[in-house]
Amino acid sequence: MSSQLLRVQCFNVSQDGFGAGEGQSLERPFGHADPAPLWSWAGATASWVNRTDPGGTRGLDDYLTRDHTRNIGAEIMGRNKFGPQRGPWENHEWQGWWGDTPPFHTPVFVLTHHERPSFTLADTTFHFLDATPAEALARAKQAAGGRDVRLGGGVATVREFIEAGLVDTMHIAVAPVELGRGERLWESHTDLLDRFHLDTVPSPSGVTHLLFWRR
Amino acid sequence: MSSQLLRVQCFNVSQDGFGAGEGQSLERPFGHADPAPLWSWAGATASWVNRTDPGGTRGLDDYLTRDHTRNIGAEIMGRNKFGPQRGPWENHEWQGWWGDTPPFHTPVFVLTHHERPSFTLADTTFHFLDATPAEALARAKQAAGGRDVRLGGGVATVREFIEAGLVDTMHIAVAPVELGRGERLWESHTDLLDRFHLDTVPSPSGVTHLLFWRR
Numbered sequence: 001m002s003s004q005l006l007r008v009q010c011f012n013v014s015q016d017g018f019g020a021g022e023g024q025s026l027e028r029p030f031g032h033a034d035p036a037p038l039w040s041w042a043g044a045t046a047s048w049v050n051r052t053d054p055g056g057t058r059g060l061d062d063y064l065t066r067d068h069t070r071n072i073g074a075e076i077m078g079r080n081k082f083g084p085q086r087g088p089w090e091n092h093e094w095q096g097w098w099g100d101t102p103p104f105h106t107p108v109f110v111l112t113h114h115e116r117p118s119f120t121l122a123d124t125t126f127h128f129l130d131a132t133p134a135e136a137l138a139r140a141k142q143a144a145g146g147r148d149v150r151l152g153g154g155v156a157t158v159r160e161f162i163e164a165g166l167v168d169t170m171h172i173a174v175a176p177v178e179l180g181r182g183e184r185l186w187e188s189h190t191d192l193l194d195r196f197h198l199d200t201v202p203s204p205s206g207v208t209h210l211l212f213w214r215r
Numbered sequence: 216m217s218s219q220l221l222r223v224q225c226f227n228v229s230q231d232g233f234g235a236g237e238g239q240s241l242e243r244p245f246g247h248a249d250p251a252p253l254w255s256w257a258g259a260t261a262s263w264v265n266r267t268d269p270g271g272t273r274g275l276d277d278y279l280t281r282d283h284t285r286n287i288g289a290e291i292m293g294r295n296k297f298g299p300q301r302g303p304w305e306n307h308e309w310q311g312w313w314g315d316t317p318p319f320h321t322p323v324f325v326l327t328h329h330e331r332p333s334f335t336l337a338d339t340t341f342h343f344l345d346a347t348p349a350e351a352l353a354r355a356k357q358a359a360g361g362r363d364v365r366l367g368g369g370v371a372t373v374r375e376f377i378e379a380g381l382v383d384t385m386h387i388a389v390a391p392v393e394l395g396r397g398e399r400l401w402e403s404h405t406d407l408l409d410r411f412h413l414d415t416v417p418s419p420s421g422v423t424h425l426l427f428w429r430r
Contacts, residue, residue, distance in 0.1 A: 057412070057428070058383075058384050058412075058426070058428035059412065059413075059414030059426045059428060060414045060416050060424075060426055063278045063279065063282060063426075064278065066282070066285065067278060067281070070281070070285060168273075169273050197272070197273075197274065198274075199274030199275045199418075199419050200419075201275050201416065201418075203414075203416075204414050204415075209275075211273070211274045211275055211278070213272065213273035213274060213277075
């Protein structure tokens with residue numbers, strides 16, 4: 001295993017394996033799915049990256065949210081995590097869902113068949129790459145300054161990197177909710193057990209943390 | 216809660232509540248207790264501070280060992296963690312159990328009624344304080360450069376800081392072994408529930424992680 005890992009952290013799916021609903025739009029980044037029941041376990045913790053007020057829990061879930069940023073030097077995401085547009089860019093005004101201060105604080109590599117110029121918001125720079133997963137990972141590791149790379153999603157991007165054999169560790173939180181349709185991460189997570197070790201850890205908050213690491 | 220926390224991390228006890236056996240000596244830091252069954256869960260992980268070879272697990276237990284050093288800027292320990300001597304120092308030759316490169320990499324404050332000069336081994340400096348828990352914590356926070364302070368043990372020192380109301384978070388790993396006698400952390404951990412929230416997390420490795428945080 002390389003000393004620089006490719007890690008999925010705090011990626012949330014429903015009990016039936018969906019990471020997002022159907023019909024993503026500007027108003028509904030998760031499509032028909034209500035993101036609250038998928039994400040509330042993370043938002044309740046003291047260390048969650050988007051927390052603005054003091055307080056929050058410091059139990060098991062907090063250990064998981066702390067690792068979302070620990071030793072991360074770059075993020076790779078698919079175009080569907082960056083925004084709702086498909087096909088050629090109509091303009092470059094859209095700069096992601098996250099406002100003037102995105103919560104990444106590192107270089108971010110957005111995979112797309114339609115490249116566009118890099119731009120910087122606060123301490124996050126977005127680059128756009130038309131590249132294979134292996135090429136994108138090489139670029140991201142170079143930019144990460146010796147730190148690990150986080151694979152941020154969405155679902156199709158996580159699947160693509162798993163299939164390319166590039167993912168070292170994965171934390172998937174299974175929320176106690178069913179979505180019925182949308183972007184599916186897996187039929188069953190047991191499909192991955194030929195390639196990964198797995199710890200299954202039920203949390204007092206109601207989610208189940210699945211912790212995978214490469215065999 | 217202060218932005219600088221006092222944290223207990225990876226402190227191991229037996230099912231019957233003992234953190235060390237009876238009869239500590241130079242040869243047996245844990246007295247009659249065999250430390251292996253208390254510590255083996257941590258030693259198996261990829262991130263354990265004393266790991267020398269590559270490899271190791273990256274599941275739940277690894278999240279816990281990673282936090283042993285994350286954002287720690289100083290350690291406080293009792294004299295019984297530092298060494299087996301009691302009473303006035305016969306000489307200053309003893310420099311702890313850890314050889315030329317102690318695994319702390321920060322200032323360490325050793326509580327003792329018998330002060331002695333500070334000394335440095337690699338990137339760890341040991342200071343010796345005859346002080347109350349609150350005084351020692353103030354010194355350690357000052358030395359920690361904005362980071363948290365780890366309370367390293369032993370048992371008597373952890374109890375003393377709990378009783379003084381100074382501990383913010385605590386990770387205690389309960390190993391599937393009984394010691395019968397020795398240094399007892401508690402009769403029952405439920406005694407602490409008036410002062411702490413608790414997540415109880417059984418690990419696939421066989422230990423149970425108890426995660427406390429201040430109410």
